[in-house]
Amino acid sequence: MAFDSIETPFGKINKALGGSGSYFSLAASQFCPTSLVGVVGSDFSDKYRAPLRKRNIDLSGLEQAKGKTFAWGGKYSFDLNNRDSLFTHLNVMADFQPKLQPHQRGIGFVFLGNMHPTIQLKTLSQIKKPKFVGLDTMNFWIEKAPKELKKILKLADIFVINDSEARELSKEHNLVKAAKKIIRMMETIYPRPSPHKRREAATLIIKRGEYGLLMFRSAFPSTSGRGVRGEGLSMQVFHLPGFPLENVTDPTGAGDSFAGGFMGYLAKTGDVSWNNLKRACAAGSVMASFDVEKLGTRRLQEIKDSDIKRRFAEFKNLTNF
Amino acid sequence: MAFDSIETPFGKINKALGGSGSYFSLAASQFCPTSLVGVVGSDFSDKYRAPLRKRNIDLSGLEQAKGKTFAWGGKYSFDLNNRDSLFTHLNVMADFQPKLQPHQRGIGFVFLGNMHPTIQLKTLSQIKKPKFVGLDTMNFWIEKAPKELKKILKLADIFVINDSEARELSKEHNLVKAAKKIIRMMETIYPRPSPHKRREAATLIIKRGEYGLLMFRSAFPSTSGRGVRGEGLSMQVFHLPGFPLENVTDPTGAGDSFAGGFMGYLAKTGDVSWNNLKRACAAGSVMASFDVEKLGTRRLQEIKDSDIKRRFAEFKNLTNF
Numbered sequence: 001m002a003f004d005s006i007e008t009p010f011g012k013i014n015k016a017l018g019g020s021g022s023y024f025s026l027a028a029s030q031f032c033p034t035s036l037v038g039v040v041g042s043d044f045s046d047k048y049r050a051p052l053r054k055r056n057i058d059l060s061g062l063e064q065a066k067g068k069t070f071a072w073g074g075k076y077s078f079d080l081n082n083r084d085s086l087f088t089h090l091n092v093m094a095d096f097q098p099k100l101q102p103h104q105r106g107i108g109f110v111f112l113g114n115m116h117p118t119i120q121l122k123t124l125s126q127i128k129k130p131k132f133v134g135l136d137t138m139n140f141w142i143e144k145a146p147k148e149l150k151k152i153l154k155l156a157d158i159f160v161i162n163d164s165e166a167r168e169l170s171k172e173h174n175l176v177k178a179a180k181k182i183i184r185m186m187e188t189i190y191p192r193p194s195p196h197k198r199r200e201a202a203t204l205i206i207k208r209g210e211y212g213l214l215m216f217r218s219a220f221p222s223t224s225g226r227g228v229r230g231e232g233l234s235m236q237v238f239h240l241p242g243f244p245l246e247n248v249t250d251p252t253g254a255g256d257s258f259a260g261g262f263m264g265y266l267a268k269t270g271d272v273s274w275n276n277l278k279r280a281c282a283a284g285s286v287m288a289s290f291d292v293e294k295l296g297t298r299r300l301q302e303i304k305d306s307d308i309k310r311r312f313a314e315f316k317n318l319t320n321f
Numbered sequence: 322m323a324f325d326s327i328e329t330p331f332g333k334i335n336k337a338l339g340g341s342g343s344y345f346s347l348a349a350s351q352f353c354p355t356s357l358v359g360v361v362g363s364d365f366s367d368k369y370r371a372p373l374r375k376r377n378i379d380l381s382g383l384e385q386a387k388g389k390t391f392a393w394g395g396k397y398s399f400d401l402n403n404r405d406s407l408f409t410h411l412n413v414m415a416d417f418q419p420k421l422q423p424h425q426r427g428i429g430f431v432f433l434g435n436m437h438p439t440i441q442l443k444t445l446s447q448i449k450k451p452k453f454v455g456l457d458t459m460n461f462w463i464e465k466a467p468k469e470l471k472k473i474l475k476l477a478d479i480f481v482i483n484d485s486e487a488r489e490l491s492k493e494h495n496l497v498k499a500a501k502k503i504i505r506m507m508e509t510i511y512p513r514p515s516p517h518k519r520r521e522a523a524t525l526i527i528k529r530g531e532y533g534l535l536m537f538r539s540a541f542p543s544t545s546g547r548g549v550r551g552e553g554l555s556m557q558v559f560h561l562p563g564f565p566l567e568n569v570t571d572p573t574g575a576g577d578s579f580a581g582g583f584m585g586y587l588a589k590t591g592d593v594s595w596n597n598l599k600r601a602c603a604a605g606s607v608m609a610s611f612d613v614e615k616l617g618t619r620r621l622q623e624i625k626d627s628d629i630k631r632r633f634a635e636f637k638n639l640t641n642f
Contacts, residue, residue, distance in 0.1 A: 079494055173400055176567040211532045214565060239562040239639050244535060246497040278642035318560050320641045321599035 001038045001062065003048075004296060005073035008080065010249045016296040017048045019070065020113040020136070023253035026300040027260025027287040028111075029055040030308060032267040034260075035104055037061040037123060039096045041069035051301045061101045065092040080251055081209070100126040109267035111259060112156070114138050117148035124155060132272055134158045134263050136255075142169050153186050157272070158203040160259055166206045179204055179216040180235065187218060203277065205262075207255055210248075212241035215281055217274060236274055240281050243289035243315065250295045254288040257300060261287030286311045322359045322383065325617060326394035329401065331570045337617040338369045340391065341434040341457070344574035347621040348581025348608040349432075350376040351629060353588040355581075356425055358382040358444060359434075360417045362390035372622045382422045386413040401572055402530070421447040430588035432580060433477070435459050438469035445476060453593055455479045455584050457576075463490050474507050478593070479524040481580055487527045500525055500537040501556065508539060524598065526583075528576055531569075533562035536602055538595060557595055561602050564610035564636065571616045575609040578621060582608030607632045 004018025021038045028034040035058035040048075042064060052059060070093040073086035098119060108131035112120040117137070124133060135156035141149050142165060149169075153159060159182065163175060169185075170178035186202035203217045219234040262284030269276055286308055293299045325339025342359045349355040356379035361369075363385060373380060391414040394407035419440060429452035433441040438458070445454060456477035462470050463486060470490075474480060480503065484496060490506075491499035507523035524538045540555040583605030590597055607629055614620045 174567060174569075176565050180567075208532075211529075212562070214562075237565055237639055238642070239565065240642075241533070241535075241560040241562065244497050244558055244560065246495060246501075248495075275642070282642055316642070318558055321559070321561075321596070321603055321637070 001036075001040045001044070001069065003043075003069050003071045004252060005071070005086070006250055006252055006296060007075040008250045008295070009076065009078050011295050013295045015071070017051060018072065018253070018296060020253075020256040022052065022297055023256035023291065023300065024111065024113060024260035024263075025052065025057045026055060026297055027257040027284075027291070028264035028267070029057050029260075030287070030303070030305065031261065031264030031283065032109075034058065034264065035061060035107060037098050037100060037104065039063045039065050039070075039092050041065060041067045041092045044069045051297065054301070058104075061099075061104050063096075063099065065095075067092045074252070076251070080248055083251075098123040098126070108132065109263055110134065111263045112136065112152070113256070113259075114141075117141055117145050117152045120152050121148070121155075124152070132157050132266060134160060134259060136160050136259060137165065139165055139168055150185060153182075156186065156202075158205065158277075159186060160205045160207065160255075160262075162207045162209070162255065166204075175206055175214060176216075176235075176237075179206065179214070183216060183218050183235065205281070207258065208242075209251075209254075210242045212239065212285065213258075213281060214239050215277065217277070238274075238278050238281065240278075240285050240315075241319065243285060243311070243318070245289060245293065248292045251292050252296065253291050253300075257291035258284040258288040260284070282312055282315045283308075286315060322357075322361045322365070322390065324364075324390050324392045325573060326392070326407070327571055327573055327617060328396040329571045329616070330397065330399050332616050334616045336392070338372060339393065339574070339617060341574075341577040341580075343373065343618055344577035344612065344621065345432065345434060345581035345584075346373065346378045347376060347618055348578040348605075348612070349585035349588070350378050350581075351608070351624070351626065352582065352585030352604065353430075355379065355585065356382060356428060358419050358421060358425065360384045360386050360391075360413050362386060362388045362413045365390045372618065375622070382420075382425050384417075384420065386416075388413045395573070397572070401569055404572075419444040419447070429453065430584055431455065432584045433457065433473070434577070434580075435462075438462055438466050438473045441473050442469070442476075445473070453478050453587060455481060455580060457481050457580060458486065460486055460489055471506060474503075477507065477523075479526065479598075480507060481526045481528065481576075481583075483528045483530070483576065487525075496527055496535060497537075497556075497558075500527065500535070504537060504539050504556065526602070528579065529563075530572075530575075531563045533560065533606065534579075534602060535560050536598065538598070559595075559599050559602065561599075561606050561636075562640065564606060564632070564639070566610060566613065569613045572613050573617065574612050574621075578612035579605040579609040581605070603633055603636045604629075607636060 001021045002019030003015045005014050025034045025036050068091040070091050071089040074083045076083045105128050110130050111134040114136040133156045166178045170181040172178040183202050201218050206214045215238040217236045262280045265280040265283035290299050290303050322342045323340030324336045326335050346355045389412040391412050392410040395404045397404045426449050431451050432455040435457045454477045487499045491502040493499040504523050522539050527535045536559040538557045583601045586601040586604035611620050611624050
C-alpha cells in the first residue's frame with residue numbers, strides 16, 4: 001500500500017492511493033471477494049480507504065502502524081516506455097511483519113505481492129490450506145535475496161514476472177529458454193510438507209509491457225515427482241497481446257491490475273485448468289488495459305462489470321482466428 | 322531477386338539465393354501457383370533457379386539482364402534485433418523496368434514488393450483485372466518518394482509495413498493512431514478508373530518483428546464512396562504474436578516470407594473476408610517462423626505441407642482462448 005505521486009505527459013497526481021495492494025485488489029474485487037494483508041501509516045485516512053471499501057475489499061488485515069505510509073514518486077518519459085523513480089520512502093513498510101487475521105488463514109487463492117521473499121514465505125506459512133498460490137517479485141530481490149526467492153518459487157503455482165526479470169533470473173536472453181529454466185527452478189521439489197507443496201503444474205507468466213504476455217506451463221504436473229528434467233522439458237505456451245489502445249495515460253499499476261484480474265477470475269471460477277488459465281490471462285489483461293487509461297487507480301475505481309465483459313469479448317475478436 | 326551474404330552469431334552464408342522475390346515466392350508457392358516478375362543478372366545461374374523451379378514457381382517473368390545480380394550483405398548483432406548492411410550493390414536492379422508476360426496480365430492476386438512506387442505502379446497497370454493487391458514499401462521510399470507512394474497506396478487492398486515505417490509515414494507514435502491515419506490515406510478515393518480502384522475495405526498490417534503483427538481494417542468498405550473520414554473512423558483490429566521459438570538463426574526474409582504465406586493463403590482460398598484475412602495472417606506467420614530457423618532460404622526450401630499444418634494448429638493453441 002502506497003501513496004503515489006505520478007507525472008506523465010498527460011497529467012499529474014500527488015499522494016494518491018497506490019501500491020500493488022491497491023491496484024491488485026481493485027482489479028480482483030471485480031471478480032471475487034478480496035481480502036488484503038499489508039501495512040499503512042497513521043496518515044492513511046478514510047479518504048484512502050473509501051474507494052477500497054466501495055468495492056467491499058476486506059481491510060481487516062491492513063495493519064495501521066505508527067509513522068508514515070510507504071510513498072513513491074515517479075515521472076514517465078514522453079512515450080511512457082521509461083520512468084524515473086523520483087523518490088521511494090519505505091516508512092512503515094521497513095519493519096512490516098505480516099499477521100493474518102484468523103478468517104484469512106482459510107483463504108484458498110493467495111497472491112504474494114512483490115516483497116522480500118522471506119516476508120512472502122511468512123505470509124504463505126500462515127495460510128492453512130492454500131489451493132493456488134500466485135507470486136510476484138522484482139529485479140531487486142533476484143539480486144539481493146536469490147536463495148530465499150528460490151525457496152518461495154517452489155511453493156508457488158504461478159509466478160508472474162516481466163521479461164527483464166525473467167532474463168536476469170535465468171541468465172538466458174531467449175524467453176522460451178528462460179521460461180524452461182525458471183519452470184525447472186519451480187519444479188524441483190522443495191522438502192516441505194503438504195499443504196504448502198504445489199499441487200498443480202508449475203506455471204510462469206512473462207509480462208512484456210505493451211506487447212502483452214507469454215504463459216508457460218510444464219506439460220506434466222510436479223506431483224508426478226519428476227523434479228528436475230533434462231533438455232526435453234515439454235511446455236504448453238500461450239500468448240496474449242496488450243490491448244491496442246489509442247490513448248494510454250499512465251502505465252502505473254498495469255502489472256498489479258493484471259495479477260488482480262487474473263487471480264480474481266481464477267478464484268471466481270475455481271478452475272485452474274490450462275484453458276481457464278488462458279481466460280484468466282484475458283481477464284487480467286482487460287483490467288490492465290483499463291488501468292492505464294487514466295491516472296493512478298481512477299479508471300479501476302469507476303469501471304463496471306459491463307465494461308469488463310465488453311472488453312473481454314473485444315480481446316477474443318482481437319486474438320482468436 | 323538478390324545474392325545475399327549474411328552473417329549471424331549462428332552462421333554465415335555467402336552469395337546465396339535471396340531477395341524479397343525469392344523469400345516471397347518460396348513461401349507463397351506452398352499454397353498456390355506463384356509467378357515472379359523481376360530482374361537478375363547474367364550471373365544468376367541454374368544453381369539459383371533450381372530451388373525455385375522445384376516449387377514450380379513460374380520464372381518466365383524473371384528478366385535476365387546483362388550485368389550482375391543485385392547483391393546485399395548484412396551482419397546481425399548478438400540478439401538478432403539489429404543488423405548492419407555491409408554492402409548494397411543495385412547492379413541490374415538500377416535500370417529495371419517491369420514487363421509482364423501475357424499470361425501474367427490475367428493474375429488476380431498481386432503482391433507489389435518493396436520497390437520505387439513508380440515501378441510498383443507500372444507493374445500494377447499491366448494487370449488487367451487485379452482482384453486483390455498487396456503492397457510493401459520501406460523508409461527509403463517514404464522519405465524519397467512520398468507523393469508516388471501515396472498514389473499507389475490508394476490502389477492497394479492491403480499495405481504491409483513495419484512499426485517504424487508506420488510511425489514515420491503517419492508521424493504518430495501510437496500505432497492505433499498511426500493505423501487510422503494510414504487507412505485514411507488509403508481510403509481517400511484516387512481519381513483513377515476501374516479496374517484498378519480498390520474493391521475491398523482498406524487493410525493495413527503493421528509488423529512488429531519478434532512481437533508479431535497488428536492488422537487493421539476500416540469497418541466500411543471504401544466502395545461506399547465515403548473517402549476521408551473524421552475522428553470517428555471505426556476499425557476492426559487483429560493481433561498475432563511472433564511464434565515463440567527457442568532457436569532463431571537468421572531473421573532475413575521473415576517479412577517477405579510472411580507476405581508470401583499471407584498472399585498465397587488468400588489466393589488459394591479466394592476469400593478476402595475479415596475472418597479469412599486473420600487465417601492468412603497465421604499462414605504468413607507460420608512461414609516467417611520457419612524462415613528464421615535456418616540461414617537464408619534453406620528452411621523454406623525444405624519444409625513440407627505437414628510441417629505447415631502442424632505449426633498452424635500450434636499457432637491456434639498459442640493464441641485462441
